[in-house]
Amino acid sequence: MTARHLHLNAFLMGVGHHEAAWRHPSTEPARLTDVRHYQELARIAEHGKLDSVFLADGLALTGDVRHNALGGLEPLTLLSALAAVTDHIGLIATVSTTYNEPFHVARKFASLDHISGGRAGWNIVTSAGEAEAHNFGVERPAHADRYARADEFLEVVTALWDSWEDDAVVGDRGRGVYADTGKIHPIEHAGEHFRVHGPLNAARPPQGRPLLVQAGSSEGGKEFAARHAEAVFTAQQTLRDGQEFYADLKGRLARYGRRPDELLVLPGLSPILGSTEGEALRLEKELEELIIPVYGLSQLATMIGIELGEDALDRPLPADLVAETEGAQSRRRLVIDLARRDGLTVRQLIGRLAGGRGHRVVAGTPEQVADQIQEWFHNGAADGFNIMPPLLPGGLADFVAYVVPELRLRGLFRHDYDGRTLRDHYGLERPPSRHAHGRELAEAATS
Structure with a gap:
């Protein structure tokens, strides 16, 4: 039986997750919109063989920009720039289903998957803020309505990704045939929220479908994740809360015909590291005094x-x-x-x-942080972690330099990548096109 290994995602946020990170002398807040800063972070994460990097996003300037370095880059644009300087690490971006259209989102993520050679992931969110609604001239939809729209949104997007079969592109220059149009399908979707004819104007993504990630932990969010998601970013403060969330979410999968290993649970963790516990606590205190x-x-x-x-x-x-x-x-x-x-x-x-906006903050030595990771991993609370360094790039560089080797010593984390795609890293299968089974049946019937 293959040993179970941790999955680690690096959550990249400006110059650090701590709200006072921009005031700390080890950071450079002017780099908030410098693509080279994020390229450096992606290379650090790839050097550590982490599964992926992740960019959050919102559709409003939330928070008080007078007192924090806010206002970053649009994530899909930025991830294309990160794809150009990396070879293996997954690239996950947040895009809302509330204020976008399915065709746009399907095309953009298919493009990122092609550009990166199969490393794209979509963090699916429903926009909950009033400021976001007002930027689109509407009132904030009710919670249930947002998730109803999101369900149909996913239905349309996945149908568009499947609208080209894997072998639709023939590329026969001699016959003058670029694509077999019998293997490119309109989706003819007519639902409550969307009417989309299709097909997508891009070939099927290398991963079949980019990885689907979800971050809501409400009842509606958990049900949505059980039906659609392949990884979940979540926030719990205690081991018991983590275990309860993990068991609850995994227990919902069977009614959608899914196995527990088809959905990875990745709680957020903000590690404040020091060579001694006292050094880590002093850094934590430094940051607290800057709040x-x-x-x-x-x-x-x-x-x-x-x-x-x-x-x-x-x-x-x-x-x-x-x-x-x-x-x-x-x-x-x-x-x-x-x-x-x-x-x-x-x-x-x-x-x-201040350090994690509700995610767990752990201050200590690399060994102490590894102890916390191992405890949750071995006791049914996590399949891995969404790492949220308080300071960037230093916090990520220290995690890769000191915590990752400790996890490897314990047999918990990879020494090298086993494949090239994000699905490879997360141990998830490449989904077949929904048209493949129908074609197999038709071919069997005529043989």
């Missing part, structure tokens, strides 16, 4: 849906807060639970959230 409270309050308001003033900093969250909202439901619940479980004041809460 601007008014910015932390604005971030907290985005997560929990209410605004608190500076007079609330040294008090607990209001007792009457509830987790239900039309916004990002799972993150709101996580933040409220964290504050109440650990008895945190608002000031302490924004300090805890």
